[in-house]
Amino acid sequence: MTGARHARAAGAFVHEGLFYHDREGLLAGTVPFITDGLAAGEPVLVAMPGANLRLVRDAVGPTDAVRWADMSEAGRNPGRIIPWVLQAFIDQHAGRRARIIGEPIWAGRSDTEYPACAQHEALINMAFAGREATILCPYDVARLDADVLADAYATHPILVDDAGRRPSAHYAPADVVARYNKPLASPTEPVSALVYEVDTLSAVRRFVAGHGAAVGLDEDRLADLQIAVTELATNSVAHAGGTGVLRVWRTAEHLVCEIRDDGWLADPLAGRLTPAANGIGGRGLVIVQALCDLVRVHTTATGTTVRMYVRHPA
Incomplete structure (x- = not known):
């Protein structure tokens, strides 16, 4: 995993998918992202599910310069993440480039939740186009299904993994939004x-x-x-x-x-x-x-x- 530099051009929104295989890969991809942001004077938000949040927080060490949020609570509803987590943080720091780690998809997500998660990742690109922000989204390659990873390739214009940082050849967020806009399964319970x-x-x-x-x-x-x-x-x-x-x-x-x-x-x-x-x-x-x-x-x-x-x- 590389500690690749991330674009900070004025008005350029950056949305990256970070693909990690283990604890070491997660830390190699996230800790430099955080410390680079702090060195650049950027406000930093880290929103990840509890275990990963604690792992990254311990690796970064004590600091009041990073805001930490447990995504399993703040993003329990995927539809809440853009307005109430990401947009709220970016708007709070208007005029400054915000740097965010957001992990909305993890192995514990249910099949009922997942379509809203995939649409969330696709809609980030539309929601923040032209905004001063860099968002890095970690994906656990060892534990997530191949279909989930394929969606991640389609929803992130930039991919980061052991091979480095590169554009996604499969980027097509509108296709993901449309694919999961399908009739909802009929309930099996009494209605x-x-x-x-x-x-x-x-x-x-x-x-x-x-x-x-x-x-x-x-x-x-x-x-x-x-x-x-x-x-x-x-x-x-x-x-x-x-x-x-x-x-x-x-x-x-x-x-x-x-x-x-x-x-x-x-x-x-x-x-x-x-x-x-x-x-x-x-x-x-x-x-x-x-x-x-x-x-x-x-x-x-x-x-x-x-x-x-x-x-x-x-």
């Missing part, structure tokens, strides 16, 4: 459904409250879920033909709420960026991403399904 329109929006909150209480959600999480579902149901009424269908079911880990309507999320970054400072528009889906443990979306010109997951007490 409760509610059709709503403008005169019955109040029933949505009661419907969610009943199901949330039944699985033991505490008051705060139940309120979060009610806000998320109501945001989407209100959008259906206002922008998607005036009606929609809410379906709810319970899995072993989550209470799942799904909104279906006739709307179309034409912008792939919908819900993936924090709203503009003027507060006009764009808040609904980003609020949903912030409040839920996972959000899956399938959208076409003929309709949209948004599936929201909230963990319940086992």
Whole structure:
């Protein structure tokens, strides 16, 4: 693994995939990245799942100049990472080049979560085009599937591994976004459904409250879920033909709420960026991403399904 230098041209956004095989390879790729950033006076954020975060933090040593975040918490919902982790840090240091390590995909991610993870990595390129930032995304070659690594080649314009640093010959982020925008698998669990329109929006909150209480959600999480579902149901009424269908079911880990309507999320970054400072528009889906443990979306010109997951007490 090389400690390759990373582009810092003004206005040049850099997004790199770091492919490591073991602990030594991870440290060889991340520690120089951090120390180079500190030497250049750049603000540095390291967001990795707990074990890797501790490993890198111990190798860097005591410093108040690096912000550390456990990605298994901050990025538990992949749709939360761009607005509430990456964009928040970059915006906080406007006028300076930010340097970030973000590891959103690790061996413990579930098959249900992974499509949102892959889309996240693809959308980073669109979200931060022209921004003063360098983002390095580590991938554990020894533990991740070949399909995951192939997606990483497609979502990162620059690859870093034992052979050095080079452009990706397979870079095609839009293809990844499209590939994972597919119909969501039908639940195998019993489903409760509610059709709503403008005169019955109040029933949505009661419907969610009943199901949330039944699985033991505490008051705060139940309120979060009610806000998320109501945001989407209100959008259906206002922008998607005036009606929609809410379906709810319970899995072993989550209470799942799904909104279906006739709307179309034409912008792939919908819900993936924090709203503009003027507060006009764009808040609904980003609020949903912030409040839920996972959000899956399938959208076409003929309709949209948004599936929201909230963990319940086992």
